[in-house]
Amino acid sequence: MPKLVIANFKMHAPDPKKWSSFKSPKGAEVIVCPAFPFLAEWKSKNFKLGAQDVFYENKRSGGAYTGEVSADMLRSLGAEYVIVGHSERRRLGDTDRIVNLKLKTAISSGLKVVLCVGESKDIRSRGKAQAEKFIRGQVQTAMAGVKKSVLPKIVIAYEPIWAIGTGVAAHPADAERMAAFIRSILPVRVLYGGSVSSANAESFLGAKGIDGALVGGASLDKSEFQKIASVGSRKK
Numbered sequence: 001m002p003k004l005v006i007a008n009f010k011m012h013a014p015d016p017k018k019w020s021s022f023k024s025p026k027g028a029e030v031i032v033c034p035a036f037p038f039l040a041e042w043k044s045k046n047f048k049l050g051a052q053d054v055f056y057e058n059k060r061s062g063g064a065y066t067g068e069v070s071a072d073m074l075r076s077l078g079a080e081y082v083i084v085g086h087s088e089r090r091r092l093g094d095t096d097r098i099v100n101l102k103l104k105t106a107i108s109s110g111l112k113v114v115l116c117v118g119e120s121k122d123i124r125s126r127g128k129a130q131a132e133k134f135i136r137g138q139v140q141t142a143m144a145g146v147k148k149s150v151l152p153k154i155v156i157a158y159e160p161i162w163a164i165g166t167g168v169a170a171h172p173a174d175a176e177r178m179a180a181f182i183r184s185i186l187p188v189r190v191l192y193g194g195s196v197s198s199a200n201a202e203s204f205l206g207a208k209g210i211d212g213a214l215v216g217g218a219s220l221d222k223s224e225f226q227k228i229a230s231v232g233s234r235k236k
């Protein structure tokens with residue numbers, strides 16, 4: 001399976017014109033996740049498109065949900081993937097139950113899901129067993145009621161909260177262990193996210209059982225992200 005390399009632009013708006021020279025390297029699957037208003041502008045033959053969030057109702061006729069965006073709307077703009085349960089959304093109120101509803105709606109609407117899980121620094125400081133217990137809970141609640149047959153449409157991004165946007169990535173061996181743990185709960189592809197850069201991409205994308213990377217800050221720089229994608233394309 002090719003490594004999955006995902007750009008999460010968050011609430012930033014890089015210029016798609018500057019990315020016209022970006023090429024998904026053969027051997028890696030590249031997904032770009034811009035903010036909602038820019039999805040259509042980012043549609044490209046060079047990579048796949050993903051959204052950063054989705055609402056859990058998907059009324060085809062629309063609905064009275066001010067400010068929300070449905071899975072059908074995202075698909076109509078060209079999104080193939082959606083990130084669900086990012087810690088920055090959880091911090092703003094997405095509970096495990098909401099994450100579960102979003103995941104189910106996204107899948108039943110034909111989107112593929114990048115489910116984010118990750119423990120806080122506080123939980124990690126209580127030891128590996130506590131971190132695993134927490135991650136197991138996040139995975140199990142997010143997946144409640146989800147049929148096994150849709151697992152190929154789900155990838156899990158392990159993103160320890162303390163590593164996101166801090167410049168302090170997890171130790172690759174710890175990420176590898178957690179990826180193996182997640183896969184012992186659920187047979188899905190597992191990515192690592194949290195301060196991935198071209199400087200450390202090799203150690204994560206080359207780690208056993210890590211199937212790709214979810215890249216925030218470093219994805220805002222096209223050439224930096226291109227380098228990370230190239231590393232992914234060389235790893236099996």
Ligand code: PGA
Binds near residue numbers: 164167193195214
């Ligand atoms: P970061 O963000 O690469 O800036 O740490 C990763 C993410 O939030 O998905």
